[in-house]
Amino acid sequence: MDLTDAPRRPRAESIVPMINVVFLLLIFFLMTSRLAQPDPFEVNPPEADLETPLDADATLYVDKAGRLSFDGQDGDAALARLAELASADAVLQLRADAELEAATAAGLLRDLSAAGFARVELVVSPK
Template identity: 85%
Template sequence: MDFTDAPRRPRAESIVPMINVVFLLLIFFLMTSRLAQPDPFEVTPPEAALDTPLEAQATLYVDKSGKLSFDGFEGDAALSRLADVSSQDAVLQLRADAELEAAAAAGLLGQLSAAGFARVELVVSPR
């Protein structure tokens, strides 16, 4: 009779440390990422052949009816909020709908100038 212990099977590698690393990476990327605020309404930008990068810090949305939205504020409240955040060298990004009338856009540019913005960049889609 053979009373020796049967040979033991080697233990399988544990995947718990790998799962821990994956979760730590997931938490790291979630904590360091910057979530973008969704657009307040759909805007179809006008088309242009010019392709230069935008340098703006703030974004003002204007739909085809002339409704304004900035930082969660709409209408005149958006303009007063813009006046609060404007500075001497601030650049504003204007996301206006392609169907916005030129007279409404010109009036808006006057209001933005009065709010303290010397430079406004219009977002366009390439042709």
């Protein structure tokens, strides 16, 4: 009669720690990544009492000096890129700085109208 213990099978390595590390890395990369394209420059919008939601197809950024930025393009290249997207029913969102001169804004609106935009929405901050 053989009373010795039966040989034990080697225990398989647990993959739970590896799964934990993968999930921690996933959470880290999701928290540190940027899901939206950053603004090209700081814009402080003017204040207004209007709280209508904006519905726009594209966003044009204008700083207080009148510098334009759209889709990675600056200045006249931004206007040319906008002209490619313009249509009769296209809505443009204008994120202009509060310190932008009115004459510069009026000239910009004239240029946008000539490019084919019939509707431009100005982004404002609530009072």
